[in-house]
Amino acid sequence: MTPNPTELALIDRWQHNFPLVERPFEVVGRSAALNQTETIGIFRAMHAREVISRIGAVVRPNTVGASTLAVMQVPAERLEQVATLVSRQPLVTHNYERTHDLNLWFVLAGANVDAIRSAMRSIAAQTGIAVLDLPMLRAYHLGLGFSLSPETSQPRTKAGAIGYTPAPADRNILAAIQDGLPLVETPYRAVADALGLDEADVIGRLEHLVAAGVVTRFGCVLRHDKLGYRANAMAVWDVPDDMVDAVAAMFARHPRVTLCYQRPRRLPFWRYNLFCMVHAKSRDEAYAVLDDLALQADTGLLPHDVLFSTRCFKQRGAVFAELKEAS
Secondary structure, eight states: OOHHHHHHHHHHHHHHOOSSSSSHHHHHHHHTOOOOHHHHHHHHHHHHSSEEEEEEEOOOOSSSSSSEEEEOOOOOOHHHHHHHHHHSSTEEEEEEEEESSSSSEEEEEEEHHHHHHHHHHHHHHOOOOOOOEOOOOOOEEOOOOOOSSTTTOOOOSSSSSSSOOTTTHHHEEEHHHTTTTSSSSHHHHHHHHHOOHHHHHHHHHHHHHHHHTTTTEEEEEEOGGGGGGEEEEEEEOOGGGGGGGHHHHHHHHHHTTEEEEEEOTTTTBOOOOEEEEEEEESSSHHHHHHHHHHHTOOOOOEEEEEEEEEEEEEEOOOOOOOOOOOO
């Protein structure tokens, strides 16, 4: 069922800057002339219909914990079996089939680099297939959200985390909301009670994480495929190293780019070092956005490729709770 205009406006408006106050749904409801109970009901319905996966924090990689992007070249006849095994790993947050010889792409996020490497070694050992590690070298834009309305735009993220002062409670708070805020009248109090903290401390730490750029956005995380955005394009370029910053800055300013970052080449298997994500309703629409990027950044002659996702095997937020590795 397609969200009605009120539902769509709410989930779109609150992709960013979800209120860090005692009764956030009361504040959110005012924007649509709804009371608190009606507002919570809408978000519960959107979650039940998998239009939103959660309301919570999108955390900058490698600030609280560690993460990486990994890829495997899996024979077609083994793809579902290997993808199932990869998805069972607790540290795997996203797992997609993409249109390339390197066809299984997944993100791992965990407590530290050692945990990530251990999970990748386990996957390689169980499948007999090499895992290529593509850690992030530099992030230029990590919004993971875009406006659903052509009349509005989503704010762009900071280039990096600035002035972050870690606190022992941060990982516990992020772990408590990794599957989303409780959809209740006082969600931060519910989180605080579960952790034995004061509500003000939970709100204060989340405010600090947002202000420091550790949390790149706090709000609704949408399932774009449920809203008709089924062309998930990962565009990649082989950009000379001395040009990467300039090209990436232009890419990152484009309103349809949800992610832009530099990762290492892995020759001879992988030649590309600059990545952008674009979500569109069709491949033609995605290619039009990418043509616009190439025109603005003058990258038409640089080697590039576009990898569309064809299947999503797993999608969830980063894992901050301590979990045992799957066997």
